[in-house]
Amino acid sequence: MEELEKERLNQTFNSYFKTFHETFQYLLDQTPYSSLDKVSWEEVVKMGDQVYKQATIIFGMFWTEEKTELKAVEENMVTYFNTVQDLLLLSRGCTVGAGPTLSSYISLSLQKVFDAVGCSIKLLAICVSSYGSCNKDLKLDVLRLVGAVCASFEVVCSDLKKTPATNITAIGKEMKQFAGSVKKVLCEMKELKPASSILMDEASDGGPPITEAGLQGEDDDLSPEEMKIAQSAIGVVSETTVVIEELIRSIIGLLDQEKSDNNGSFVYSLEKLLKLCQEIDGEIFELKACLYPPQDVTDIKEALENISRIISEMLAVVESFSTFLATFFQACRGLTSSIKQMETELDNYCTSDIESKMQNVAVSNERERERERGDSC
Missing domain, CATH: 1.20.1420.10 (Talin, central domain)
Incomplete structure (x- = not known):
C-alpha cells in the first residue's frame, strides 16, 4: 500500500x-x-x-x-x-x-x-x-x-x-551610488596636506626640501601653489555632489511623466542621465589623481573640460522633460562657475611658473658669470 x-x-x-x-x-x-x-x-x-x-x-x-x-x-x-x-x-x-x-x-x-x-x-x-x-x-x-x-x-x-518598481527608482538608486562615490573622492581630497615650512632651500644643496621637523617632505605633500589648486578642485567636486543630488531629487518627482510615457523616450533620457553620472564620476576620480605631485596642469584642465561637457549634455537632456526643479539648474550654474574660476587659477599658475623659471634661469646665469669673473682674477 x-x-x-x-x-x-x-x-x-x-x-x-x-x-x-x-x-x-x-x-x-x-x-x-x-x-x-x-x-x-x-x-x-x-x-x-x-x-x-x-x-x-x-x-x-x-x-x-x-x-x-x-x-x-x-x-x-x-x-x-x-x-x-x-x-x-x-x-x-x-x-x-x-x-x-x-x-x-x-x-x-x-x-x-x-x-x-x-x-x-x-x-x-x-x-x-x-x-x-x-x-x-x-x-x-x-x-x-x-x-x-x-x-x-x-x-x-x-x-x-x-x-x-519603476525606472525612476531604479535609476535614482544607481545615481545615489555615484553620488556616494564622488563624496568618497571629496573626503580623500580633503586629506591632502601642504608641505611643512621649508627651512633649507632645495637649491642650496641640490637635495629635497627639509621640513621643520628636519625630515624630507613626504611625496604626497603639496607646495603652496599646488595646495591652492587642490583647494579649487575640492570646490569643484563639492559642487558636483550637489549637482548629482539635485538631479536625483528632480527625477524622483517625475513619476507621473514615466507613467504617461508611451514610446520609451522618457526612459531613454533617464538612462542617458545615468550614463552621464557614471562619466562624471570617472572624471572626478581622474581629477583627484592629477592633484598628487607633480601636478600636471594639462591633465587637470582636460578633466575640467570633460566635466563641463558632461554638465552641458545633462542640461540638454533635462530640457526634454516637461518640468524639472530649478535647484538643479542652480547647482549646474554653481559647478560651472567653480570650474571657470579654477581654470583661471590654472592659467595664472602657468604664467607664474614660467616667470619663476625664467627668473631662476636669469639668476643662475648671473651666478655663472660672477664665478667666471672670479676665476679670471
Whole structure:
C-alpha cells in the first residue's frame, strides 16, 4: 500500500515538474513582446509571498513525524507548482517598459527567487521519494534541508520588496551610488596636506626640501601653489555632489511623466542621465589623481573640460522633460562657475611658473658669470 502511494505521489510530482520545466524553458528562450500587458512589480511581490507561503505548507507536511495523508500532500504539491508557474508568467510581464537599469534589478531579484524554487523542487523530489519512510536518519536530513530552504525563501521574498518598481527608482538608486562615490573622492581630497615650512632651500644643496621637523617632505605633500589648486578642485567636486543630488531629487518627482510615457523616450533620457553620472564620476576620480605631485596642469584642465561637457549634455537632456526643479539648474550654474574660476587659477599658475623659471634661469646665469669673473682674477 505504501509503495503504491509513493508511486502515485511520484507520478504527480514528475507530471507537474515536467510542465513547470517546459514553461520555464519557453519563457527563458523568448523575448517579451511589446504588446504584452504590463504587470506591476507589486503583483510579483504578492505572488512571491504566495510561493513562500505555499512552500512552507507543503514542506510542513514532511516536517511532522506523522505521515500526512496522501491526498493532502498531492493537492498542496499541485498548488505549489501552479503558484510557481503563475509567478513565472507574471515575471514575464513585469519587464514591459523597463529600461536596462530596471530590467537588471528585476532579473537579479527574480533569479534569486527561481534559484530558491529550484532548490525547493529538488528537496520536494527527496521528500516524495522518502514519503512514508521510517528511516529516522533520512527524516532528520530532510528536516534540516526543509528548514534551510524555507529560510532562503523568506530572504529572497523580502528582497523582492526592496527591488525598485519603476525606472525612476531604479535609476535614482544607481545615481545615489555615484553620488556616494564622488563624496568618497571629496573626503580623500580633503586629506591632502601642504608641505611643512621649508627651512633649507632645495637649491642650496641640490637635495629635497627639509621640513621643520628636519625630515624630507613626504611625496604626497603639496607646495603652496599646488595646495591652492587642490583647494579649487575640492570646490569643484563639492559642487558636483550637489549637482548629482539635485538631479536625483528632480527625477524622483517625475513619476507621473514615466507613467504617461508611451514610446520609451522618457526612459531613454533617464538612462542617458545615468550614463552621464557614471562619466562624471570617472572624471572626478581622474581629477583627484592629477592633484598628487607633480601636478600636471594639462591633465587637470582636460578633466575640467570633460566635466563641463558632461554638465552641458545633462542640461540638454533635462530640457526634454516637461518640468524639472530649478535647484538643479542652480547647482549646474554653481559647478560651472567653480570650474571657470579654477581654470583661471590654472592659467595664472602657468604664467607664474614660467616667470619663476625664467627668473631662476636669469639668476643662475648671473651666478655663472660672477664665478667666471672670479676665476679670471
